[in-house]
Amino acid sequence: MSIRLRLIAGFVAIALLVLTLIGIVVYRLVESVSSSYSATVTSAIVNDYAEMLGNAGQDQNLEDLFRILIPLQHNNNMLFALTDQQGRLFATSSDNKVLNTIVDPFPFQNALEGPGDTGSFDLNEQEIIWTMAEIANRQNLLFLIQVQDDELPSFTSELGNRLLVTAFVVVWIAIWIALFISRRIVEKNQALAEAKKMADEASTAKSTFLANMSHEIRTPLTAIIGYSKVLKDNPHNIDGRTEAIESISRNGLHLLDVINNILDISKIESGKLELEIQTIYIGGILEDINSLVGRMAREKGLEFYLENSFPLPATIKSDGVRLKQCLINLCTNAVKFTSAGSIRIETTCDWDARQIRFCVTDTGIGMTVEQQSRVFEEFTQADPSITRKFGGTGLGLPITKKLATLLGGDVQIHSQPGQGSRFILSIATGDISSVDRINSGEELLTVRPQEKGSIVSRVTGHVLLVEDNLDNQNLIGRLIQAVGATVDVAANGLQAIEKAITYDFDLILMDIQMPEMGGLEATRVIRQTGYPGPIVALTAGTLKEDVQDCLHAGCNQFLSKPIDSTEFYKVLEQFLKSDKTGSGEDQTAVEFDFSEFEEQFTANLPSLRDHLAILVAERDRFGLKECLHDLKGMGATFGFTELAAIAGSIEYALKKDINAAVDDDIKMLFSILDTHVEDSININYSRGHARG
Amino acid sequence: MDSGIVRILIADDVAMIRDILRSMVTKEGLFTIFETDNGKEALRIYEANTPSIVFLDVNMPGSDGMTVLEAIRANDDSTFVVILSGENSAENVIAAVNSGANGYISKPFSQKNISTILKKYFDSKSTAA
Numbered sequence: 001m002s003i004r005l006r007l008i009a010g011f012v013a014i015a016l017l018v019l020t021l022i023g024i025v026v027y028r029l030v031e032s033v034s035s036s037y038s039a040t041v042t043s044a045i046v047n048d049y050a051e052m053l054g055n056a057g058q059d060q061n062l063e064d065l066f067r068i069l070i071p072l073q074h075n076n077n078m079l080f081a082l083t084d085q086q087g088r089l090f091a092t093s094s095d096n097k098v099l100n101t102i103v104d105p106f107p108f109q110n111a112l113e114g115p116g117d118t119g120s121f122d123l124n125e126q127e128i129i130w131t132m133a134e135i136a137n138r139q140n141l142l143f144l145i146q147v148q149d150d151e152l153p154s155f156t157s158e159l160g161n162r163l164l165v166t167a168f169v170v171v172w173i174a175i176w177i178a179l180f181i182s183r184r185i186v187e188k189n190q191a192l193a194e195a196k197k198m199a200d201e202a203s204t205a206k207s208t209f210l211a212n213m214s215h216e217i218r219t220p221l222t223a224i225i226g227y228s229k230v231l232k233d234n235p236h237n238i239d240g241r242t243e244a245i246e247s248i249s250r251n252g253l254h255l256l257d258v259i260n261n262i263l264d265i266s267k268i269e270s271g272k273l274e275l276e277i278q279t280i281y282i283g284g285i286l287e288d289i290n291s292l293v294g295r296m297a298r299e300k301g302l303e304f305y306l307e308n309s310f311p312l313p314a315t316i317k318s319d320g321v322r323l324k325q326c327l328i329n330l331c332t333n334a335v336k337f338t339s340a341g342s343i344r345i346e347t348t349c350d351w352d353a354r355q356i357r358f359c360v361t362d363t364g365i366g367m368t369v370e371q372q373s374r375v376f377e378e379f380t381q382a383d384p385s386i387t388r389k390f391g392g393t394g395l396g397l398p399i400t401k402k403l404a405t406l407l408g409g410d411v412q413i414h415s416q417p418g419q420g421s422r423f424i425l426s427i428a429t430g431d432i433s434s435v436d437r438i439n440s441g442e443e444l445l446t447v448r449p450q451e452k453g454s455i456v457s458r459v460t461g462h463v464l465l466v467e468d469n470l471d472n473q474n475l476i477g478r479l480i481q482a483v484g485a486t487v488d489v490a491a492n493g494l495q496a497i498e499k500a501i502t503y504d505f506d507l508i509l510m511d512i513q514m515p516e517m518g519g520l521e522a523t524r525v526i527r528q529t530g531y532p533g534p535i536v537a538l539t540a541g542t543l544k545e546d547v548q549d550c551l552h553a554g555c556n557q558f559l560s561k562p563i564d565s566t567e568f569y570k571v572l573e574q575f576l577k578s579d580k581t582g583s584g585e586d587q588t589a590v591e592f593d594f595s596e597f598e599e600q601f602t603a604n605l606p607s608l609r610d611h612l613a614i615l616v617a618e619r620d621r622f623g624l625k626e627c628l629h630d631l632k633g634m635g636a637t638f639g640f641t642e643l644a645a646i647a648g649s650i651e652y653a654l655k656k657d658i659n660a661a662v663d664d665d666i667k668m669l670f671s672i673l674d675t676h677v678e679d680s681i682n683i684n685y686s687r688g689h690a691r692g
Numbered sequence: 693m694d695s696g697i698v699r700i701l702i703a704d705d706v707a708m709i710r711d712i713l714r715s716m717v718t719k720e721g722l723f724t725i726f727e728t729d730n731g732k733e734a735l736r737i738y739e740a741n742t743p744s745i746v747f748l749d750v751n752m753p754g755s756d757g758m759t760v761l762e763a764i765r766a767n768d769d770s771t772f773v774v775i776l777s778g779e780n781s782a783e784n785v786i787a788a789v790n791s792g793a794n795g796y797i798s799k800p801f802s803q804k805n806i807s808t809i810l811k812k813y814f815d816s817k818s819t820a821a
Contacts, residue, residue: 493782494782494783495782497782497785497786498780498781498782498785501780501785501796501797501798502780502798504802504804517782524789525782525785525786525789528789528793528794528795528796529785529788529789529793529795529796529797530774530794530795530796530797530805530808530809530812531808532808532811532812
């Protein structure tokens with residue numbers, strides 16, 4: 001577009017120039033033809049012309065003289081010229097004007113010597129003037145120029161020349177203006193094109209960014225879907241269940257983290273990312289990587305090794321999510337680019353430098369030095385063909401590099417084409433001088449955070465739980481009761497208002513997304529009625545605006561869903577009075593255990609079994625589905641993973657009308673139920689421990 | 693604007709409720725208390741004595757509490773109006789709040805309710821000041 005315009009402008013300019021030059025040449029030719037005259041010049045002394053005209057002002061006299069002479073010239077084809085005493089030359093022109101011209105010496109100066117000399121010349125009008133002037137320089141002479149041609153020369157050539165020059169200049173100015181304007185247009189067009197290009201680039205960057213995010217999400221989803229498939233395909237294989245469910249739960253949680261982090265990715269770009277530095281367990285990180293990457297590697301037929309150079313610190317101070325993100329990026333890359341051989345993660349700790357290093361080594365395609373220099377650039381991979389061959393978007397490594405830097409370390413590459421790659425991720429450990437040293441792999445796996453039986457204080461108070469989802473009502477209700485508080489449930493905002501106005505509550509837990517009336521509106525009304533106690537919002541939204549909305553509506557705090565029990569109990573402890581009657585004056589914390597619920601749940605199992613039997617006998621699919629849904633939720637919550645899994649599997653089959661395996665599964669369900677019922681009679685039952 | 697003792701108007705058609713409310717209010721501090729058993733009289737007292745706090749029963753003969761609330765709110769945003777009601781449907785509560793009630797107390801109410809609502813009044817005064 002712009003190049004075309006530029007060409008047109010250039011062409012126009014050249015055309016104008018050529019036209020002007022042609023014009024000048026033609027004009028000159030025409031002029032030389034039309035203004036060439038044969039003239040006879042006669043000079044005469046006029047000593048007393050002033051006398052004959054009187055003694056008024058000289059100039060005026062001269063003009064008067066011309067006034068007499070001009071009518072003569074037309075009749076006689078003559079021109080007159082005369083010089084005054086100061087040597088000024090005056091001549092008449094064919095358009096009857098007096099010319100007052102001072103001219104340069106003329107080359108024919110010797111042609112006419114004195115008064116009465118006559119010569120014949122072929123002259124143009126300019127030259128006639130010059131000739132006369134040359135002679136006139138000497139004395140007071142009157143020249144009579146007899147032109148032989150029919151017409152008098154018109155003394156316009158000089159004017160013509162001037163016009164010509166003016167026209168030329170004007171044309172040139174016009175050309176330059178045209179060029180300037182066209183240039184401006186071209187510039188404008190270029191600017192527009194650049195803006196469009198930038199917009200396109202931004203759009204591409206955005207798409208690339210989204211695509212990359214989908215990669216980040218897909219990775220944990222792979223584990224979730226994979227393990228779910230294992231569960232679905234082998235519903236009777238009880239051995240792998242716990243592991244599968246644990247992995248699903250863990251990867252689900254990781255996915256949740258990632259989704260939260262997607263919002264933060266742009267912060268990395270703008271340097272506004274805030275790290276959550278916590279105490280993290282190296283063993284836990286490595287085990288998670290093992291379960292995720294190990295599985296991917298094995299599926300691809302690769303060997304996967306975790307090698308540790310002991311001693312390693314049991315814990316470090318870092319951001320676990322980011323560290324895992326870095327490791328997963330490096331490891332998934334390693335798996336992606338390796339078709340045969342092995343993936344190896346070596347963990348070493350430099351105790352003096354307070355750095356922990358993870359070397360991820362693969363036996364994959366490797367990289368040239370030039371490719372290595374580019375992999376940390378955003379949106380580029382080592383080679384564009386890689387995208388076609390291996391997928392991915394090229395954001396993983398740049399993000400990893402940036403995160404590693406934020407975590408007080410770096411990422412380095414050692415690689416050769418065809419020889420595999422080695423990525424060395426180092427991060428700062430914080431103060432590890434007093435941290436336990438781990439000297440064996442076994443120790444690494446056993447030193448884990450206390451996930452079960454977390455320490456929570458008993459509290460007292462009456463809590464209104466506003467929540468529309470039945471499973472959440474059950475789960476959160478039980479979490480509340482577990483630490484000693486009492487709970488009342490409202491299923492929507494309207495019920496919440498009624499209950500809040502009717503009863504005294506020490507705390508209101510308010511779900512934000514609800515039918516009928518949402519939590520924000522209910523909170524606003526409840527606050528207006530004068531409820532002075534704390535209101536804590538429960539919501540899946542985690543944006544700053546969501547938090548602001550909650551606080552603005554009158555909530556004191558904010559818990560994001562799914563509920564994390566540790567966070568949840570922190571909030572309960574914050575807003576409810578601690579129960580000093582139960583555990584003594586010194587606020588001794590009790591070890592929170594689900595056994596209470598398990599017992600309660602188990603106690604209900606016989607009636608539940610009977611109820612299920614009736615539903616099965618009556619072929620009440622709807623009732624069965626509901627009952628199984630509850631069983632699934634409760635089972636999963638309270639650690640009855642087999643029960644939850646089989647109930648979920650039957651519920652799913654019923655929903656999807658897959659009848660093939662339902663009967664077997666129901667038999668299986670009843671046999672598991674029977675085991676638990678017997679156990680509950682013996683009290684001494686064994687539990688399926690699985691809680692994420 | 694107000695100087696001295698805070699004036700409170702109690703409008704409820706049941707004498708017993710007025711007695712209970714009066715005794716609860718006086719436990720919370722020293723107030724000048726006006727009482728009436730109907731809405732029309734409530735408005736008259738409101739206009740004559742400009743109380744700072746008005747307790748309005750929803751169900752009263754003459755003009756009910758919501759009507760009185762709306763009449764007060766027609767050109768007065770500052771008077772602290774508390775609705776008393778035995779019928780605590782969310783609809784009623786929302787209607788009262790939307791009409792500009794500063795508080796909504798359900799019957800039967802407790803000393804704690806009254807204490808809370810008076811605290812809210814004094815808090816609003818101190819933040820406004």
